[in-house]
Amino acid sequence: MLERVLKLLEEGKDVDEIAGELNVPREEVVGAMEVLASMGYIERVGAGEGACATCPLRNFCPGSCFRFKGKVYTVAEFRLEKSSGK
Amino acid sequence: MAMKVVALAGNPNVGKTTIFNALTGLRQHVGNWPGVTVEKKEGVLEYNGQKFLVVDLPGTYSLTAHSIDELVARDFLLKGSADVVVNVVDATALMRNLFLTMEILEMGLNNVIIALSKVDLAEKHGIEINVKRMEEVLGVPVVPVNGKEGVGLEELKEKIYEMANGVLHERPVVPKYDPEVEREIEHITGVLQGTPLAEKYSLRWLAIKLLQRDDSVIKLVLRHLGSEKLDEIMGHIAEVEERYKRAMDLIIASQKYEFIDNLMHRFVRYTKEEGESFSDQLDSVLTHPVYGLIALFGVFYLVFKFVFVFGLPLQELLDNAFSSFGEWLAPHIANEALRGLIVDGIIAGVGSVLSFFPLVFLLFLALSVLEDVGYMARAAVVMEKIMRKFGLPGKSFIPLVLAFGCNVPAVMATRTLDDERDRLVTMLVNPLIPCSARLSVISFLAAAFFAGHQALTAVSIYATAVLMALLVAWLLSRFVIKGEESPFIIELPEYLIPSWKTVTLHSWERSKEFIKKAGTIILLGSMAIWYLSSYPVQMGTGGSYAERLGMFFEPYMRLMGLDWKAAVSLLFGIIAKENVISTYGIIYGSEEAIVGAMTPLQAYVLAMVTTLYVPCIATIGAIRAESNWKWAAFTVVYMIALASIVGIIVWNVGSALGY
Numbered sequence: 001m002l003e004r005v006l007k008l009l010e011e012g013k014d015v016d017e018i019a020g021e022l023n024v025p026r027e028e029v030v031g032a033m034e035v036l037a038s039m040g041y042i043e044r045v046g047a048g049e050g051a052c053a054t055c056p057l058r059n060f061c062p063g064s065c066f067r068f069k070g071k072v073y074t075v076a077e078f079r080l081e082k083s084s085g086k
Numbered sequence: 087m088a089m090k091v092v093a094l095a096g097n098p099n100v101g102k103t104t105i106f107n108a109l110t111g112l113r114q115h116v117g118n119w120p121g122v123t124v125e126k127k128e129g130v131l132e133y134n135g136q137k138f139l140v141v142d143l144p145g146t147y148s149l150t151a152h153s154i155d156e157l158v159a160r161d162f163l164l165k166g167s168a169d170v171v172v173n174v175v176d177a178t179a180l181m182r183n184l185f186l187t188m189e190i191l192e193m194g195l196n197n198v199i200i201a202l203s204k205v206d207l208a209e210k211h212g213i214e215i216n217v218k219r220m221e222e223v224l225g226v227p228v229v230p231v232n233g234k235e236g237v238g239l240e241e242l243k244e245k246i247y248e249m250a251n252g253v254l255h256e257r258p259v260v261p262k263y264d265p266e267v268e269r270e271i272e273h274i275t276g277v278l279q280g281t282p283l284a285e286k287y288s289l290r291w292l293a294i295k296l297l298q299r300d301d302s303v304i305k306l307v308l309r310h311l312g313s314e315k316l317d318e319i320m321g322h323i324a325e326v327e328e329r330y331k332r333a334m335d336l337i338i339a340s341q342k343y344e345f346i347d348n349l350m351h352r353f354v355r356y357t358k359e360e361g362e363s364f365s366d367q368l369d370s371v372l373t374h375p376v377y378g379l380i381a382l383f384g385v386f387y388l389v390f391k392f393v394f395v396f397g398l399p400l401q402e403l404l405d406n407a408f409s410s411f412g413e414w415l416a417p418h419i420a421n422e423a424l425r426g427l428i429v430d431g432i433i434a435g436v437g438s439v440l441s442f443f444p445l446v447f448l449l450f451l452a453l454s455v456l457e458d459v460g461y462m463a464r465a466a467v468v469m470e471k472i473m474r475k476f477g478l479p480g481k482s483f484i485p486l487v488l489a490f491g492c493n494v495p496a497v498m499a500t501r502t503l504d505d506e507r508d509r510l511v512t513m514l515v516n517p518l519i520p521c522s523a524r525l526s527v528i529s530f531l532a533a534a535f536f537a538g539h540q541a542l543t544a545v546s547i548y549a550t551a552v553l554m555a556l557l558v559a560w561l562l563s564r565f566v567i568k569g570e571e572s573p574f575i576i577e578l579p580e581y582l583i584p585s586w587k588t589v590t591l592h593s594w595e596r597s598k599e600f601i602k603k604a605g606t607i608i609l610l611g612s613m614a615i616w617y618l619s620s621y622p623v624q625m626g627t628g629g630s631y632a633e634r635l636g637m638f639f640e641p642y643m644r645l646m647g648l649d650w651k652a653a654v655s656l657l658f659g660i661i662a663k664e665n666v667i668s669t670y671g672i673i674y675g676s677e678e679a680i681v682g683a684m685t686p687l688q689a690y691v692l693a694m695v696t697t698l699y700v701p702c703i704a705t706i707g708a709i710r711a712e713s714n715w716k717w718a719a720f721t722v723v724y725m726i727a728l729a730s731i732v733g734i735i736v737w738n739v740g741s742a743l744g745y
Contacts, residue, residue: 001181001347002340003332014467015577016369024181025211025356030577031182032343034097038147038156039339042575045484071577072484 005032006041010075033073045072089139090250091167092131095159095190096174097183098145101203103127104233105174106142109243119144119158133243138250141168147182149189150335151302163193164287170249171198172242174231177208177215180354184346185339187224191258194288198258199245200228201238212357219353225258260290261345263338270297270326274319281310297323298335365581369464373578378468383545385461389452390541393445398533398540400444405677408437426620427613431672435612438671439604439664442526445533446600449525450593458584467576476556477563482512486555489519491596493701497708511562513709514721517701518555518728520548522600523663527696530667534681535689543690551697554728603662611658611665615672618654625673632673646695646733647688647741659696660703666696687740691733699729 001022008018015033019026036042092109096102107114110129119126127142143162144155151157163171173190175183190198200220208215221228227245231238248254262268274293278284283292283306295303296319308316327334371377412433419425456462470483478486482503489496496516503509520528525544532543619625619632628637635657636650643653655669674680684692700706700722710718 002343003336006336009575014575016366025213027179027211028181031179031185033575033577034147034182035185035339035343038152039150039335040152041336073575073577 001028002032002035005029006036006075009033009036009042009073037073041076042073043076045074089130089137090169092138092140092170092172092246092250093143093162093168094140094172094174095143095163095186096145097147097176097179097186100145100174100176100183101231101233102142102145102174105172105201105203105231105239105242106140108233108236108239110140124154124158131243131246133247136247136250138170138246146186148186148339149193150298151300157302163190163195169197170246171195172201172246173198174201174203177202177205177213177230178211180208180213180215180350181343181346184350185342188261188342188346191224191226191260192288192294193291196256196258197249198226198256199242199249200224200226201231201242202228203231203233205230206232214355214357216353216355223259223349223352226256227254259349261342263341263345266326266329267297267334267338267341270322273322277315277319278307278311283307283310294338296320297326298338299323299333368581369578372461372464373467375468375471378464379472382465382468383549385456385465386548387541387545389449389456390544392452393448393529394533394540394544397445397448397529401441401533404441404444405438408433408441409676412437423620427616430620430675431612431616432609434671434675435615435668436604436609438530438677439526439608439668440601442529442667443597443600445529446522446526447593447597449522450596451589454589454592454596455584458582458589460579460581463576463578467578470576472556473559476560478511478515478556478559482508482515485512485516486519489516489521491522493517493519493521493705494708497705497712500712507563510713510717511559513712514562514717514724515555515559517705517709517721517725518551518558518698520551520697521663522596523603523702524697526600526664527659527666528693531689531693534677535684535686543693547690547693547697550694550732554698554732558724558728603664607662608664608668611661612668612672615654615658615665615669619672642730645737646691646730647737648692648695648733651683652692652695655692656696656699660700662702663696666692685745687737687745690740691737694736695729695733698725698732700725 001024004022005018008021013021015026015029019029022029033042037044094102094106106127106129109131114127114129117126117128118124124144129140129142131138131140141162143159146153146156146159149156149160149163151160162168171190173187175187187198187200202215202217202220205215217228217230227249229238229242229245231242233239245254263271271290271293274296275289278289278292283289292303292307296307299320304316304320307319323334327337330337372381412429415433416425416429419428453462456465466483466487469487473483473486482500485496485499485503488499493516496519497513500509500512500516503512528544528547529540532540532547536543615632617631618635619630621631623629625633627633632654633650636652636654639653639657640650643649651670651673654673655666658665658669670680671677674683701709706718706722709721
């Protein structure tokens with residue numbers, strides 16, 4: 001299942017589509033993504049906390065940064081290079 | 087006698103800390119794991135007159151040693167430091183949790199107890215677990231636990247006590263792989279047999295880790311076996327990988343997942359009908375490429391409507407208060423220059439910006455509610471789908487979302503993009519996304535000139551700006567900076583009722599920065615604008631510095647139906663966008679005078695041009711710092727060109743239509 005999840009993620013499918021295609025609960029797809037992330041096959045994209053912390057305007061930034069609930073992942077660069085045959 | 091050690095292991099957010107607190111009460115100590123900055127929590131459990139040292143291991147999804155947390159947890163377990171390992175398993179995501187369980191059992195440990203958490207939630211999701219059967223299948227004790235309510239804690243303590251004192255024995259299951267992988271494990275185990283490693287570690291575990299090319303295990307084996315033997319093993323592994331055409335770590339992890347899936351069939355039953363929940367149905371609309379976009383416009387229209395309906399009366403109240411304060415103060419200041427500076431410069435300038443505080447606060451309040459409800463993540467999915475179509479890399483999504491708050495951290499957030507071309511496209515497009523500073527200008531002009539249609543005006547300007555950003559991204563990625571698309575996955579949060587305390591606090595945190603800015607940059611800007619409009623001669627004679635400066639650009643501004651005052655405002659807006667309002671406030675003295683001097687079409691063009699022209703100086707600096715002067719200059723030039731084109735089109739089309 002893990003490899004199939006990765007393959008579907010590489011194809012640009014979202015969590016619900018993968019859950020539907022593999023006929024597993026959504027939570028298990030999310031779980032597989034956590035495991036793939038811990039193995040370095042997909043990467044968690046930071047939601048800007050680092051950027052805000054180092055921002056020169058942080059002391060008087062109007063509105064500062066948006067809170068983004070939910071996790072954002074992308075497929076690791078080396079996987080993309082592999083699949084594009086680089 | 088030394089205390090027996092109980093280690094708590096598990097995935098992050100499975101309720102491990104709650105169980106740790108329930109077991110140890112207040113007898114806790116927090117420190118760091120030796121040599122690393124990972125928090126180490128220890129506490130004492132007393133049961134049947136015996137004391138146990140409970141160690142809370144860092145939460146991990148696996149024990150692959152890719153992170154410090156994993157390494158710390160793995161080393162602790164591997165060294166046999168724990169007499170009992172309590173593996174907290176979240177019943178709502180069994181497969182993911184049992185993946186870690188299998189990694190623990192694979193180490194050869196036979197002192198593991200599973201504390202099954204969130205069983206009630208799992209039942210609500212239709213996941214029915216036969217605990218007795220689970221124990222038999224996994225070969226380890228399983229105790230359903232609810233740390234908060236204390237359910238199962240006594241049983242867990244009893245099992246810990248029995249396991250630590252050798253009363254409870256287990257025969258844990260270990261994952262089995264494809265015959266080819268098993269053959270390789272057997273081969274490596276054979277090579278390792280007879281070495282000192284056999285006394286300290288499970289050889290099967292070492293073999294699996296070697297197959298997964300685990301760096302620390304490779305180093306360990308190299309120390310005991312030498313490079314010749316290790317090279318032979320690694321050569322073997324490369325051959326297997328060649329046959330599978332995939333990396334062994336992924337093959338092993340995937341087969342482990344399948345093994346768990348097969349085990350789960352024996353003790354898990356899904357009782358709920360596989361129908362779409364209300365949340366799923368809502369998601370299918372809100373994240374749909376077409377309906378989702380319509381919903382996005384609808385939601386933001388309502389947000390602006392809310393902001394204007396409730397904010398404008400307060401804004402007018404504040405505006406009147408500042409005007410009255412200026413009128414009251416003026417006769418009390420004898421010195422004409424000082425009076426002009428304070429009343430016509432500072433109060434008129436800063437006051438006109440500050441009067442928008444209620445609107446800014448209400449907007450942040452509405453956005454905070456949308457964030458906490460979970461809608462913003464859905465809106466993000468819609469935007470991401472559109473962005474992808476326009477050639478923007480998936481990763482650029484976060485910096486572009488941040489830009490709605492402020493463009494400076496958004497430009498800096500492009501660091502998350504590894505590809506230089508992707509970074510550049512995102513960085514160059516970023517200033518076209520209207521930041522919250524531009525919101526005050528848009529609100530000011532919409533409120534003053536479009537009574538009853540303020541929300542629609544604001545939404546149309548935001549939509550145009552986003553459309554321009556997409557168009558420029560498409561042009562850049564197609565003709566200037568070509569890149570490849572990268573898949574991007576957004577895991578949506580559950581819909582939640584927001585906590586008003588959190589929402590209000592967060593909105594205040596954001597909007598108080600608006601006041602800070604008014605007291606610093608806007609204050610200095612207002613003083614400078616007042617000086618330029620009052621010296622060497624008073625404005626109105628055509629001889630003030632501001633008029634001379636504005637007149638130089640007026641022929642160009644006329645193409646967009648604007649005059650020298652707009653030119654001066656826009657120039658000061660480069661320092662901070664709010665200066666556009668304060669400049670108008672100083673030049674005209676009151677909102678009524680501004681409304682009398684401009685048509686709604688001119689106001690609309692000004693709002694559009696302010697949104698699209700040169701980024702503020704801090705953003706230009708950030709682009710230069712993150713790329714170079716060349717790209718910072720390019721951004722300024724293309725944005726001026728774009729704003730001019732849009733301004734000229736809107737003015738001419740609007741005029742032709744009779745507005």
